[in-house]
Amino acid sequence: MDHIPQDNFKRFGEGFEGFPKQLPEDVVEYMIFVIDSQLSDVQTRERLQAFQRALATLEKKFLKEYIWQRDSMKLDLTREEGRWLLKGSTNYGDSVADEWLIVWLLRELSKEFPDAWMRIYDTDGEFLLIEAANALPNWLNPEMAENRVWINNHRLLVVPLSKQEEPKPLKAEEALAILKDTPARPQHYPKIDEEAFHRLKNYPTAIAENQHHATLPLPRRVAHVLHTNPAYIAPVVEAFYLRDPIALRLLQPEKSKTPLKLAPKDFVEVSVRFTKVLYAQLLGQKWVPPGIWGDALANIMRKGDKQTSMTQEKAEIGIKVAAGMEMLAQHKVYANKKASREIQLLLDDLESGDDTLPTDAEIAAWPKRDDDEEWLNIDFDEFERELSGKGGPTGPSSGFGDKNAQENLRKMVDRFNKFLEDDEAGLDGAKGLGLDPMDVDNDSDRGWDDPEDSDEEEEEDSDQFADAEFEEYEKAMEKFMALSSAEKSALVDDARELARAEEEEREEDEEIQKLSEAMEAELFGLGALKLDPAKESKKEGKKAIKSVNVDKGKGKVRAEEVADDDDDDDDDEGELLDEDYNLVENMLEAFKGQGGMAGPAGNMLRAMGIQMPPDADDDLKTKGEKA
Template identity: 70%
Template sequence: MDIPPQDDFKDFGEDFDGFPKRLPEDVVEYIIYIIDSRLSDTQTRERLQAFQRALGTLEKKFLKEYIWQRESIKLDLIREEGQWLLKGSTNYGDSVADEWLIVYFLRELSKEFKDAWIRIYEAGGEFLLAEAANAVPNWLNPEVAENRVWINSHRLLVIPLSKQADSGAGPLKPGQALEILRDTPAYPQHYMKIEKEAFHRLNNYPAAISENQHHATLPLPRKVAHILHINPAYIAPVVEAFYLRDPVSLRLLKPDNLLFPPEDFVTVSVRFTKVLYAQLLGQMWDPPGPLGEALEQLRETESSDKAEIGVKVAAGLEMLTRHTIYTDKKAVREIKLLLEDLETGDDSLPTTAEIAAWPQREDDEGWLDIDFEEFERELAGKGGKDGFGDKNAQENLKKMVERFNSFMEDEEAGIDGADGLHPMDVDDDSDAKGRGWEDPEDSSEDKDSESEDDEHSDTDADAEYAEYEKVHEKFMTLSAAEKALLTDEARELALAEEADREEDDEIKKLSEMMEAELFGHGALNLNPDGKNSSGKKPIKSAKGKGKAKAEGTIEEEDSEGDENVLDEDYNLADNMLKAFKGQAGMAGPAGNMMGLMGLQFPPDADDEHKQIGKGKGKAPVR
């Protein structure tokens, strides 16, 4: 994880220096350099150590109760290429909030350390540029962006292409970027529009740090409550162990020898992040054996959601401590030491009176609520103030719609990006006036040219036949061994060409399936006049009128008027989300298009667990 993403794979040979290394998914890496020609090597190291201490101060100030999804921010002082620097990486899992918290901290520290130059990137490259895709100039594409994006003095700076750079310019190497920053620190450009878009998620910080937390009062086995009371941050690996459970994990929940049997339940307050709480709430699961029996008993005195989450937490802690894949986790080693203390008598479980003295906090779950009528109005640009329980989710939705609109309004944009089609891909051999049919009047004008083409084709055919005769005569003069060798080579070439044709046919079929999928969900139906080629109007809002007709259209005689036609923004977002959901978590055209537009979505909760309708429903919000 110490080497940034590279694409410069070298073929085997004398210069082979190993396979290129890449960051894993869901990992952000960050590097801090101190660039000041007046500082000695020792002074540079001391300056970096001061940066580390300043980060620790920020953590104590803002992260007293913060729970990291997987890993926390960490900076290691190392020496590379003859200079000191700080380097770290964090696996943030499904919690994008962790990633943006790191960006916020490092950007804030850059105000105090004006000689610090900071680079933050992911496996996919410069994700800050992806966040600002609408404002990035055409030349700043992923092929040249690596090592060009830096944070300095609270600003986002970009190293532009050199004046000598041509169309074949590529990314900068780390040494080249540092040389530019060291020799010409004023050369990196400050693009205000890029900075505004790249950092728009930080507008609500530092308030967003505490808003990311959620407290819930749950029934838990006394031993589980004891473990989480000692260190509330254990809830993160516990939830992940349950969320990523496999058949081996489920076999560990047999009644025999459970480390955390579902008994002796007590009510305690548990601190989650919103992502962790939503992950548990969105999971459909039928607990086996004694866990299922305990759940039925808890439902008699607790709400169904609270009882289910409490049992899931107990099951997750059991999986975490007993599954071999988690043995090396720091949290697992600490929990096992606590269990040993309980067994040896060095520690004891808390009494009911002691538990009653623990702080109790129950946060409102309104951030899970979405009024879907207000959701529709928000997409139409008419959103009210009370449509979303989570205002951050509302702002993210606005940004998503803006990006959809910007992408779809770009006449040069396509599935492969905004570069447009290659001229050879455009079918402009006929119908030059764009009328949808070939003009029969033009056929007479083309007869002369067609006859000329026929003459040329006949001449070419004669030449090819003459060449064939020469080759055939030469072939017949060869020995039997040479003929056999050439025959084998010809057979291998024919088989290779046949394989290529089969591959092309397969690609064509996949392309047709992709197009059918997108058309089936209406994602490619961008007809601005609201009608399709058959003259029918798009589906209208249901609003008590029953089911829509089969082919996604309704007849012209519908007299409701146009006031109920869904807004085209809503149709666009809704169709794309349906297409994405239809992929069932696998790769597909909708996911690829969203990835190209810089959009990421969390795993979807089971439909049966959502309450979707005209009223209010709950949906995990990222």
């Protein structure tokens, strides 16, 4: 049983220490401690406050025009376990550049504060070590790395295992005690440091390179809002990127019965600042604008508005931006979002007259900029050369629009080649990954198809379908977990309301079904729905007719006729029955079965305006009893 992975999870009664904490997807968390035995508690707090001010200064210098994908970097002064520290977290969404910008900021500040010790990690754990995986010693695996990796004085330091120490991750208090009592113990490994921070080589230049400007046609109101605060573009793009049926309905006032706040009209040309990720997200979205939004796009392309003259691509992006801002302003899931509230205030000021829309002359004075989109293009011949390790120098003529992407690809190829050249890394050598069972070629070598093979293929297809469904579920859950508590609450309320409506509809359908089944069972029991009665039932009915005719004194002749009819029926047994005749006969039989009481047959006949007379058999029976 040694091969079974040990999770080291202590259950109740075994020293349970609580469930392991895990960050949401796309979230990076960071903590800063000031460790100096000569500082008092108050001085430590003041030192941390100085760190906050230094971060604000650095942000003003380099991030004046930076647009964060979701959350900006923030450091809150807090007290935990009897000590002061700075702590924060940032949801970076799809922009990994935001995460590495935070690493760069902390690393830069570590030069100014050599007594500051910093931890930074994300959903994957110690992601700096993941970057340096090719340079790590054998003992430093993910299970051991927690609380052992620190940034201090512009270096990456690792707390190594001592000879007496049990191989296990450190607790936070243990790590802080080591840093305070034995500050020389954390080791600097130059190769690990170089590999872990290799993405930061182009900073701070890379901060500006992450931006992209495009001149777009936008409604004057939308242009006014974005000019007031260009950072609104991030939540606007996200609102469009994560649009749901409710958001799309809000774009169509004839369906939502809600007037638009930012109608697609009065278009002007303005320059919009994006990050490359935001621009790529909009560019990659395939969307057919409905109703007046589609009409607005058509008008732009027909140059009906003399103020606009755009390519199809730029016009579509402008319509997407306008629609995204409408969703952000209208959808209640964003009601508690800071950008949504601020946009609503700007619109209220316009309605009240406290603010006015910019004129054409004012807009013409705004700076306009269109950046080259070459970074979106990749020469696939160059891509193949990079994969083969034969790529040429970086630059505009290299076939790669994005130099960082080219460098990261080369890094990946280099690491892969080193792995292939490692004689000690066999099939099971990649950290014990081994082969997947599906990698083994065990197909049949026979000349015919094995029925079991087809069953296996069906199972594989079923598994792939299940995996695809699970991936979609995970993506939806990730997006849900990234929302604020207010946004989650609004979505949950909508889901409950929808579920309640569906439940009421289902209960109504079930009640109708039960009534229908009860009616059907009663009619079947009375024979009203038997369109093809059994021959025995026919004979019994005809015998009754025969006996009635005999009682009336005309029985001999009529009895013979009835007998002849019976013979004819036997001869015509294979002929089709008249369904109308059978239906009427069954209805009469059902009415008779009611015995004069209320029942489904009588009710149905009365509904058709048919008033049935007393049953003749009952009259005869009554006369016979009297006689």
